[in-house]
Amino acid sequence: MKYLSYPGCSLRSTGRAYEESIVAVFKALEIEYEELKDWNCCGATSYVSIDETDAFALAARNLALAELQVAEGTINLIAPCSACYLVLSKTERYLEDYPDVRTNVNAKLDKAGLHYNGRVEVRHPLDVLVNDYGLEKISKRVKYPLKGLKVASYYGCQVVRPFAKFDHSHYPVTMDKLVQALGAEPVDWPLKTRCCGGSLTGTTQEAGLRLNRLLLKEAQKRGADIMLTCCPLCQHNLECYQERINRIYQEEIDIPVAYFTQLIGVALGLSEKELGMQRLFKKPSLEKFMHPKGEMAHA
Amino acid sequence: MHNYEQKEAVRIGFYICHCGHNIASIVDVKAVAEYVKSLPGVVVSCEYKYMCSDPGQELIQKDIHEHSLNRIIVASCSPLLHEHTFRTAVEKGGLNPYYFQMVNIREDVSWVHTDAKAATEKSKDLARAAVQRVFHHKALETKHVKIHPDVLIVGGGIAGIHAALTLANSGKKVFLVERQPTIGGHMAMFDKTFPTLDCAACILTPKMSQVKNHPNITLWTYSEVTKVDGYVGNYKITIKRKPRYINEELCVGCMDCIEKCVYKEGKTPDEFNVGLSKRKPVYIPFPQATPQIVLIDPEACIEFKSGRCKKTCVEACDRKAIDFNQKEEMKEIEVGTIILATGYHTFDAKRVPFYGYGKYPNVYTSLEVERLVNASGPTGGELILRDGRHPKTVGIIHCVGSRDKNTNRWCSRTCCMYSLKLAHLLKEHTEAEVYNFYIDIRAAGKSYEEFYDKLLDENVHFIRGRVAEVSDWAVRSSEEGKLIIRAEDTMIGIVRRIPVDMVVLAVGMEPQSDSQDVRRLFNISCSTEGFFLERHPKLAPVDTFTDGIFIAGACQGPKDIPDSVAQAGAAAAQALTLIDTGEIELEPNTAFVVQDDCSGCRTCLTICPYNAISRDEAKQKAFINEALCKGCGTCVAACPSGAIKQNLFEDEMIFSEINGLLENTPVVCC
Numbered sequence A: 001m002k003y004l005s006y007p008g009c010s011l012r013s014t015g016r017a018y019e020e021s022i023v024a025v026f027k028a029l030e031i032e033y034e035e036l037k038d039w040n041c042c043g044a045t046s047y048v049s050i051d052e053t054d055a056f057a058l059a060a061r062n063l064a065l066a067e068l069q070v071a072e073g074t075i076n077l078i079a080p081c082s083a084c085y086l087v088l089s090k091t092e093r094y095l096e097d098y099p100d101v102r103t104n105v106n107a108k109l110d111k112a113g114l115h116y117n118g119r120v121e122v123r124h125p126l127d128v129l130v131n132d133y134g135l136e137k138i139s140k141r142v143k144y145p146l147k148g149l150k151v152a153s154y155y156g157c158q159v160v161r162p163f164a165k166f167d168h169s170h171y172p173v174t175m176d177k178l179v180q181a182l183g184a185e186p187v188d189w190p191l192k193t194r195c196c197g198g199s200l201t202g203t204t205q206e207a208g209l210r211l212n213r214l215l216l217k218e219a220q221k222r223g224a225d226i227m228l229t230c231c232p233l234c235q236h237n238l239e240c241y242q243e244r245i246n247r248i249y250q251e252e253i254d255i256p257v258a259y260f261t262q263l264i265g266v267a268l269g270l271s272e273k274e275l276g277m278q279r280l281f282k283k284p285s286l287e288k289f290m291h292p293k294g295e296m297a298h299a
Numbered sequence B: 001m002h003n004y005e006q007k008e009a010v011r012i013g014f015y016i017c018h019c020g021h022n023i024a025s026i027v028d029v030k031a032v033a034e035y036v037k038s039l040p041g042v043v044v045s046c047e048y049k050y051m052c053s054d055p056g057q058e059l060i061q062k063d064i065h066e067h068s069l070n071r072i073i074v075a076s077c078s079p080l081l082h083e084h085t086f087r088t089a090v091e092k093g094g095l096n097p098y099y100f101q102m103v104n105i106r107e108d109v110s111w112v113h114t115d116a117k118a119a120t121e122k123s124k125d126l127a128r129a130a131v132q133r134v135f136h137h138k139a140l141e142t143k144h145v146k147i148h149p150d151v152l153i154v155g156g157g158i159a160g161i162h163a164a165l166t167l168a169n170s171g172k173k174v175f176l177v178e179r180q181p182t183i184g185g186h187m188a189m190f191d192k193t194f195p196t197l198d199c200a201a202c203i204l205t206p207k208m209s210q211v212k213n214h215p216n217i218t219l220w221t222y223s224e225v226t227k228v229d230g231y232v233g234n235y236k237i238t239i240k241r242k243p244r245y246i247n248e249e250l251c252v253g254c255m256d257c258i259e260k261c262v263y264k265e266g267k268t269p270d271e272f273n274v275g276l277s278k279r280k281p282v283y284i285p286f287p288q289a290t291p292q293i294v295l296i297d298p299e300a301c302i303e304f305k306s307g308r309c310k311k312t313c314v315e316a317c318d319r320k321a322i323d324f325n326q327k328e329e330m331k332e333i334e335v336g337t338i339i340l341a342t343g344y345h346t347f348d349a350k351r352v353p354f355y356g357y358g359k360y361p362n363v364y365t366s367l368e369v370e371r372l373v374n375a376s377g378p379t380g381g382e383l384i385l386r387d388g389r390h391p392k393t394v395g396i397i398h399c400v401g402s403r404d405k406n407t408n409r410w411c412s413r414t415c416c417m418y419s420l421k422l423a424h425l426l427k428e429h430t431e432a433e434v435y436n437f438y439i440d441i442r443a444a445g446k447s448y449e450e451f452y453d454k455l456l457d458e459n460v461h462f463i464r465g466r467v468a469e470v471s472d473w474a475v476r477s478s479e480e481g482k483l484i485i486r487a488e489d490t491m492i493g494i495v496r497r498i499p500v501d502m503v504v505l506a507v508g509m510e511p512q513s514d515s516q517d518v519r520r521l522f523n524i525s526c527s528t529e530g531f532f533l534e535r536h537p538k539l540a541p542v543d544t545f546t547d548g549i550f551i552a553g554a555c556q557g558p559k560d561i562p563d564s565v566a567q568a569g570a571a572a573a574q575a576l577t578l579i580d581t582g583e584i585e586l587e588p589n590t591a592f593v594v595q596d597d598c599s600g601c602r603t604c605l606t607i608c609p610y611n612a613i614s615r616d617e618a619k620q621k622a623f624i625n626e627a628l629c630k631g632c633g634t635c636v637a638a639c640p641s642g643a644i645k646q647n648l649f650e651d652e653m654i655f656s657e658i659n660g661l662l663e664n665t666p667v668v669c670c
């Protein structure tokens, strides 16, 4: 299966570690893909509420470009950021289901000499790794099983809702199964898909932190050593405000938050640098799972 | 019966009915009658206000004599309604009833069209089709089959029990087959029943022992029907009796063996207590189980697993009733009618993961709570939670697996009421605060709304809103260690978080998990959700599309005990009607194999939905059992040799009908 990747703006800024670890893991697992040429911002979730047709056209430009790049067949377009994934999935779905949306959007694309024919399927890397590549193959490649590591998988509210493409919309388990395949222990917790506060942490911070706090507190309460995310914004929110939350709410939160692809990389024996681990503010203590001499493998 | 020769010229009488205003207000019946008069073969054509009335029928009979008519057509309502009426009228007039044809110009024309002119034209087309068709009609003979007076009842819940006793009391022999070791069904598990709060055991166990002791009832528990052959009036049934490893004749139910079993404590989850307690390998489901006979579970018994048990049970049994060598036994019986009362299954609460069943120990299903509050339950009626505490606050969540697009769309009808009952019992047992979370309270039944009122007076809290989640994540410190129910309170428009010690999930009623297998075994149908399908939702609620097979209780759809009992009585009455009539008339519209044309290819054998076709291996030809054939026509269409024909639907009849219908249609060429 051939993949195109759509990094989106955040993977080139705050989410660099996410992209680095995806690249490293895909390479290690020999999953081939190409980057979508000349991609543009997906418009994020806010643009749709301002002008639906323009927002869809902006996102659909990427879909149309994908069709230009791959001449035939279904194209699996990988969008790692939850917001990109949601916006592109929504655009894909709306263009499929509503002929009027398709006509209006294509009229706009026409002006740029583009057209979208409906060949793209937007995929999340979690879905690709677990459902296309397969857990069995992943666990066979694990060099350093993460035995004893307790992991709270956090999916956020966008990858399984409203389009439950690859997992249950309220109680997903894909990442938990992956964690198991890496030899670690998934922590069962009820807040897997509850909102992390999204951009509220930057606008109405009180509301954002209130939501954020619950996730961190409950993951820690259930014994998690680390939280895993699959979205740059979630990662940022969960990692960066812990001290402020402790101050405001008199909590004692102290938990590292990494990308799920970083943890795969660690288990596969990839180096700290390749996985962008040095970019994390709170470094997870994973040394014991790594190279027997206590160094990162290949480091 | 006469065999009317076809040689004579066809002489048709056509009658069009006004049906009061029903037809005549849209269709110009005079014009249709006038038109039909001009068609070949038609001798009489007239209209009449109510053809189904006595004068209407007499009109036909009079004309048959006066005009020597030999074909009759009535254009009126649906054949479902009056085909039988008119066929009888024709027969009384001295004609074979199958020389009759009905044209539906009410349901198919006047009720569904508003353009009077077009409706009249359509009626003419339909009439012309019938006129051309009846030229090919033949005289047919109606067959009768005798009804065997014995009845099979499958399922010994309250519905099966009630049907069995009704039939047995009226002198009929009944075989009651129950797959569990005891009869009683779900009702036997309850403590009290809504709305009267009478004790379930007190009203059920006397009926159970009546069943056991009734001379007309043969009770086979721990048994299942494995094969059903035959047809209405003459079913041949094979029943598998699973071994209990106890000689039923000898066991008196003293339970000494249970006491003396080498296991001092039970190790196997007790089915009757829905896993809330453990039982030994030798056990009896509950003290009043009927029959009062123990059984041995080979999966749990050491003797079966290793052959090296001390067998203290055998020593303990004075009656020498224990028999480790007992084998499965097959019984064959003949019955004329069958009542299916196989009941329901409760919704698997794990399918709604965000309610936390199976994850949080103090989340219970309603059925578990029925056992918990039961004086003969696992805790002797004391409400002790799985973590050993007594609850101070309880939340009951309605509609779990009901009225939900993601699981089951239907309302399970009983859960509102049993939730009220459980709220009352929980308060009575624990004095806890009880919250009910509901979408609507469906208390439609005699004295049900009054019961709801009573609960309001008992200070049970009612919060209208579908629960989003049961979880243990705390926002406030007061919530730590509790289960938190999150729901929108739609009465005041806010989201509430209610911390409780215990959650009860009012699980809905579902078809039995093997309902599709049972349906196939008995050749009946299921509605889309899997409950057995009745012949008509209003007018034939306990009949099925298979003659002689009736349904009663929750296998037909969610219902409570009063409704299950009422249906059971109705099903028994339907069976009695057949038995007392003694025989049943079969529609002659069956298919038959023209033996010379059959190549013996077997195509038809596999596709007949009613298993009516068999193959004569010596002659290498297919053969259709008329009594089983429902006249669906599948085989007729499928036979590659064109060797199968169907009475009343032979090719010439259908083609001439089509010809007649299309004769006046302009041909559009492309």
Ligand SMILES: Cc1cc2nc3c(=O)[nH]c(=O)nc-3n(C[C@H](O)[C@H](O)[C@H](O)COP(=O)(O)OP(=O)(O)OC[C@H]3O[C@@H](n4cnc5c(N)ncnc54)[C@H](O)[C@@H]3O)c2cc1C
Residues within 6 Å of the ligand: B154, B155, B156, B157, B158, B159, B160, B177, B178, B179, B180, B183, B184, B185, B186, B187, B190, B192, B193, B194, B195, B223, B224, B225, B341, B342, B343, B344, B345, B346, B366, B367, B370, B414, B418, B421, B507, B512, B518, B552, B553, B554, B555, B559, B560, B561, B562, B564
């Ligand atoms: C928690 C709860 C509380 C309730 N409380 C009340 C109440 O207070 N009042 C009230 O009126 N209603 C109540 N109901 C509803 C009540 O349970 C049903 O109305 C009633 O049990 C239906 O009876 P039934 O005989 O049709 O089915 P069931 O009770 O389900 O009996 C069916 C029997 O058929 C047997 N069977 C199934 N398949 C086969 C087979 N293939 N071969 C042989 N045997 C088979 C089963 O083993 C069972 O014994 C409650 C329901 C629930 C879930």
Ligand code: SF4
Residues within 6 Å of the ligand: B246, B250, B251, B252, B253, B254, B255, B256, B257, B258, B293, B294, B316, B317, B318, B319, B320, B321, B322
């Ligand atoms: S098997 Fe024997 S000991 Fe056990 S209950 Fe029956 S009679 Fe009593």
Ligand code: SF4
Residues within 6 Å of the ligand: B398, B399, B400, B402, B403, B410, B411, B412, B413, B414, B415, B416, B417, B439, B440, B441, B442, B506, B508
């Ligand atoms: S009876 Fe009440 S609780 Fe049960 S499904 Fe219907 S509305 Fe819901």
